[in-house]
Amino acid sequence: xxxxxxxxxxxxxxxxxxxxxxxxxxxxxxxxxxxxxxxxxxxxxxxxxxxxxxxxxxxxxxxxxxxxxxxxxxxxxxxxxxxxxxxxxxxxxxxxxxxxxxxxxxxxxxxxxxxxxxxxxxxxxxxxxxxxxxxxxxxxxxxxxxxxxxxxxxxxxxxxxxxxxxxxxxxxxxxxxxxxxxxxxxxxxxxxxxxxxxxxxxxxxxxxxxxxxxxxxxxxxxxxxxxxxxxxxxxxxxxxxxxxxxxxxxxxxxxxxxxxxxxxxxxxxxxxxxxxxxxxxxxxxxxxxxx
Numbered sequence: 001x002x003x004x005x006x007x008x009x010x011x012x013x014x015x016x017x018x019x020x021x022x023x024x025x026x027x028x029x030x031x032x033x034x035x036x037x038x039x040x041x042x043x044x045x046x047x048x049x050x051x052x053x054x055x056x057x058x059x060x061x062x063x064x065x066x067x068x069x070x071x072x073x074x075x076x077x078x079x080x081x082x083x084x085x086x087x088x089x090x091x092x093x094x095x096x097x098x099x100x101x102x103x104x105x106x107x108x109x110x111x112x113x114x115x116x117x118x119x120x121x122x123x124x125x126x127x128x129x130x131x132x133x134x135x136x137x138x139x140x141x142x143x144x145x146x147x148x149x150x151x152x153x154x155x156x157x158x159x160x161x162x163x164x165x166x167x168x169x170x171x172x173x174x175x176x177x178x179x180x181x182x183x184x185x186x187x188x189x190x191x192x193x194x195x196x197x198x199x200x201x202x203x204x205x206x207x208x209x210x211x212x213x214x215x216x217x218x219x220x221x222x223x224x225x226x227x228x229x230x231x232x233x234x235x236x237x238x239x240x241x242x243x244x245x246x247x248x249x250x251x252x253x254x255x256x257x258x259x260x261x262x263x264x265x266x267x268x269x270x271x272x273x274x275x276x277x278x279x280x281x282x283x284x285x286x287x288x289x290x291x
Contacts, residue, residue, distance in 0.1 A: 001284040002051040004029045004075070006036075006066055008058045012262040016273040017054070024277065033062040038069040046074060050284045053077045054276075056258060060088035060133055063258070076283055079236050079257045086230045087238070087257035090132045090168055093230060097252055100229035102222070104252045105243065106171040113153045116167040120149050128170040133163055135256070140201060142172060173243045173251060180242040180250070182215070182223045183259060183272060186234045186279045189220040191270035193263075212268040219250065226252045235283060237276060 003021070005028050007014055021028045053070050055077060057063035068081040079087070086092045097104045108119035120127045126144045129152060134140075143149045156164040182192040192215050195208040223240045232238050232255075239259035243251045261272040 001026070001281070002029070002049050003027070003280065003284070004031055004051070004053045004070075005056060006031050006033060006053055006063065007056045008033050008062070011260075013260055013273075014056050016262070016265075017056070017276060020273045020277045026277075026281075031066075033057045033059060033066055036066050038066065040069060040072070044072065044074050051075045052280055052284050054280060055079055055084065058258065060084070064088065076235065078280065078283065079238070080231065083231045083236055083238075084257045087255045088133060090130055090254065091166060093255050096229045096231075097226060097255075100225060102225050102229050102252050103248060103250070105173050108169050110167040110169065111165060112167075113150070113157060116153055116169060117146065117149065119167070119169045120146070123169060123171050126172045128172050130168050130170065131163060132166050132168050173245050173253075175243045175245065178244075179253070180213070180219070180244070181264070182219060182240045182242065183261060183264065183270075184223050184227045184232065184236070184238045184240060185275050186282070187224060187227055187232065187236065189215050189223045190275050191215065191264060191268040191272060192219060193267055210263045210267045212264075222250055222252065226255055230255050237279070 003026060005014065005017065007030065018028060051074070053067065053075050055063050055067050057066065064081055064084050067077045067084060071077055071081055086096050091109055094104060094107045106123060108123060110116040110119045120143070126142050127149070129141045129143055131139045141152060143152060153167070156167070178194045178196045180192060180194055182189050184190070192213050193210045194213050195210055197208040222242070226240050227236060227238050237259060239256040240252060241254040241256070243253050245251055265272050
């Protein structure tokens with residue numbers, strides 16, 4: 001098997017995956033996205049052995065471009081570019097979940113300051129504003145009234161750029177002081193954590209505390225539906241964020257295509273990098289005709 005790991009930075013997660021591959025005697029080619037030079041017009045040349053690319057790139061735009069180019073060369077990519085495309089844009093994720101009937105928080109998109117104010121009135125304050133492309137809870141805000149919304153809109157519209165022209169507003173779900181992150185490998189939910197925080201944003205990157213939790217049939221079923229909704233199947237590695245609504249139950253908030261798991265191995269007792277490598281090996285051993 002020929003294995004390529006695409007990255008922009010070797011973090012703890014990438015190091016754990018590399019160490020697991022080395023422990024099993026599997027060679028891995030590290031490709032930094034900034035250093036990739038790809039001939040887009042060259043005819044595909046079949047590899048003598050299966051070629052799998054594991055995408056760990058932090059740049060959504062670069063990952064999407066590089067992975068799509070590798071796919072055109074006949075490489076099997078985890079995640080596929082189609083999954084990365086949907087998961088990297090919250091608006092597209094929300095539409096995919098809605099189309100598949102997966103419960104998620106009520107969300108309205110607007111494209112002007114006036115439209116955003118009308119959207120917030122429909123949702124009811126407080127509202128949550130998020131960038132369509134972004135991670136780690138950055139540039140996510142809880143806006144308690146129209147004054148707060150107008151202040152944020154003034155900054156967004158002054159900054160300009162295509163990302164600030166799409167205003168993504170979501171209801172504030174009255175959840176407990178926690179949310180849930182589940183890890184889905186090849187369509188199966190292998191582990192889950194609760195992230196606790198006194199702050200309404202519970203990302204571990206923002207100080208949230210992780211605690212392992214059992215994967216119930218309800219949680220597994222909903223995560224499988226969410227994974228399928230964004231195009232995830234056996235060639236997908238996803239982290240799914242869920243919120244607990246006191247009336248509606250579990251709601252899928254986001255689906256992440258470059259999962260972070262450093263704080264979830266000890267807390268769940270699940271060897272997440274080992275599960276990922278197991279799945280990569282299984283994909284590599286699958287005959288190309290059945291992929």
